[in-house]
Amino acid sequence: MSTIVAGRFERSLDADAALEALRRDGFSQAEIDAFNVLPPGQHALSPLGGDVHSDAGAQHAGTGAAIGGALGLVVGLVIGAIASLHLGAPALWIIGGGGALIGAFAGVMGRLHDATRRDHTPEHPVEMPAGRMIAVCVDRAGSGDRAISVLRRHGALELGRTQGQWRDGGWKDFDPRSPLAAV
Numbered sequence: 001m002s003t004i005v006a007g008r009f010e011r012s013l014d015a016d017a018a019l020e021a022l023r024r025d026g027f028s029q030a031e032i033d034a035f036n037v038l039p040p041g042q043h044a045l046s047p048l049g050g051d052v053h054s055d056a057g058a059q060h061a062g063t064g065a066a067i068g069g070a071l072g073l074v075v076g077l078v079i080g081a082i083a084s085l086h087l088g089a090p091a092l093w094i095i096g097g098g099g100a101l102i103g104a105f106a107g108v109m110g111r112l113h114d115a116t117r118r119d120h121t122p123e124h125p126v127e128m129p130a131g132r133m134i135a136v137c138v139d140r141a142g143s144g145d146r147a148i149s150v151l152r153r154h155g156a157l158e159l160g161r162t163q164g165q166w167r168d169g170g171w172k173d174f175d176p177r178s179p180l181a182a183v
């Protein structure tokens with residue numbers, strides 16, 4: 001396993017400048033890897049499509065649906081009971097069911113959020129946004145701080161460090177679902 005420092009760039013111009021600066025700073029071509037990271041969900045890592053079975057920002061949505069659906073059903077049945085006095089018995093079930101549906105939807109929407117690093121678990125990974133990634137193998141003594149400095153100076157986002165397989169001038173086991181340890 002090699003130590004890898006990596007950063008994501010939103011602009012290709014900044015990434016190109018960082019690549020040139022890394023070369024000027026003494027990093028060889030075999031120590032630098034540049035590649036594009038696709039938007040979350042578009043890496044086709046799951047057999048059913050997408051990247052994961054569920055999203056970290058949605059891991060509590062089922063609870064929200066159950067609570068919202070139950071509350072919506074109760075409110076719908078109360079309103080339906082009142083309406084059934086004038087419209088007949090079917091109004092009770094139609095309005096009750098509609099209340100449950102609306103409540104479940106509101107419960108789910110209330111529990112959804114953008115995932116953060118602290119939400120990351122193997123079952124609910126947090127994927128990094130799309131952009132151009134530059135990874136640098138920093139196994140040489142003192143090269144880690146230099147690589148971080150260059151990447152940071154050129155505007156790298158999600159700058160981090162990790163352990164990975166580095167072979168033939170590239171990061172072979174990159175997984176967009178595994179967050180980097182912040183530096």
